[in-house]
Amino acid sequence: MAETGQLSIRNAGKIYDPDGIHVVALQRVSLEVKANEFCVVVGPSGCGKTTLLNAIAGFDQLTDGQISMDGALLASPGKKLLPGPDRMVVFQQGALFPWKTVMWNVTCGPLKQERMAPAEAAEKGRELLARVGLHDIEDSYPEGLSGGQKRRVEIIRALMNDPKILLFDEPFRALDALTKSVVQEHLLELFDFAPKTVFFITHDLEEAIFLADRVAVMTTRPGTIKKVIAVDIPRPRDYRVLTSGRFLEIKAELGEAIHEEAKKAFEAGERELA
Numbered sequence: 656m657a658e659t660g661q662l663s664i665r666n667a668g669k670i671y672d673p674d675g676i677h678v679v680a681l682q683r684v685s686l687e688v689k690a691n692e693f694c695v696v697v698g699p700s701g702c703g704k705t706t707l708l709n710a711i712a713g714f715d716q717l718t719d720g721q722i723s724m725d726g727a728l729l730a731s732p733g734k735k736l737l738p739g740p741d742r743m744v745v746f747q748q749g750a751l752f753p754w755k756t757v758m759w760n761v762t763c764g765p766l767k768q769e770r771m772a773p774a775e776a777a778e779k780g781r782e783l784l785a786r787v788g789l790h791d792i793e794d795s796y797p798e799g800l801s802g803g804q805k806r807r808v809e810i811i812r813a814l815m816n817d818p819k820i821l822l823f824d825e826p827f828r829a830l831d832a833l834t835k836s837v838v839q840e841h842l843l844e845l846f847d848f849a850p851k852t853v854f855f856i857t858h859d860l861e862e863a864i865f866l867a868d869r870v871a872v873m874t875t876r877p878g879t880i881k882k883v884i885a886v887d888i889p890r891p892r893d894y895r896v897l898t899s900g901r902f903l904e905i906k907a908e909l910g911e912a913i914h915e916e917a918k919k920a921f922e923a924g925e926r927e928l929a
Contacts, residue, residue: 658690660852668719682877699920703878713738
């Protein structure tokens with residue numbers, strides 16, 4: 656079976672209110688993401704990272720250029736917005752249904768799409784939850800879970816829909832350092848177990864390198880791709896790689912690139928507008 660989830664971003668541009676305030680969020684963004692590649696995007700606040708993710712997800716239109724997946728057009732100027740289960744988003748703020756159980760949350764997608772019978776969905780849900788250390792919580796409600804547990808449930812819910820691509824909008828930003836490290840390792844375990852194309856946004860450079868096959872650095876607004884750095888650190892990975900010589904070399908290269916853009920953003924007084 657051919658791999659799916661190849662993402663092609665070509666000269667993507669986005670202007671908010673072109674006839675009014677005319678904020679150029681994205682300008683000539685081009686990036687190719689291979690099927691089953693873990694691509695992480697970093698950049699200063701307001702550079703358009705989330706705008707780009709929203710265009711891929713089908714939440715926002717482009718002003719210029721196009722985005723396609725496996726040759727099918729996802730976004731272009733004037734194209735109707737069509738989010739779909741082939742592109743699942745894990746948000747920074749979380750999006751679990753608080754009045755429903757964990758099992759309901761993780762199985763609602765395939766059941767509503769009629770891709771699985773209830774027993775099959777429940778079995779698959781338990782299997783994936785167990786893989787991220789969440790045993791016997793299927794009858795719990797989100798309000799009773801820790802932040803790290805909620806993030807893992809959200810990742811499992813996204814995977815249960817068998818998407819072509821997983822889109823992560825700074826999902827671990829609010830977690831403490833220890834919890835974040837645990838959830839990152841679980842995410843990599845799932846990625847090794849069932850590879851998917853991943854498009855992941857973060858401000859955390861160590862997180863970017865630890866997770867990614869490639870890291871794309873965006874410029875300050877108007878956002879475009881400044882540099883793409885290959886992370887040639889073998890998988891599977893654990894936190895021992897954080898002190899490896901190659902990790903530190905990549906961190907220095909990435910840090911230099913992002914520092915230049917962060918300085919420009921600070922001098923321009925940028926805010927998280929896009």
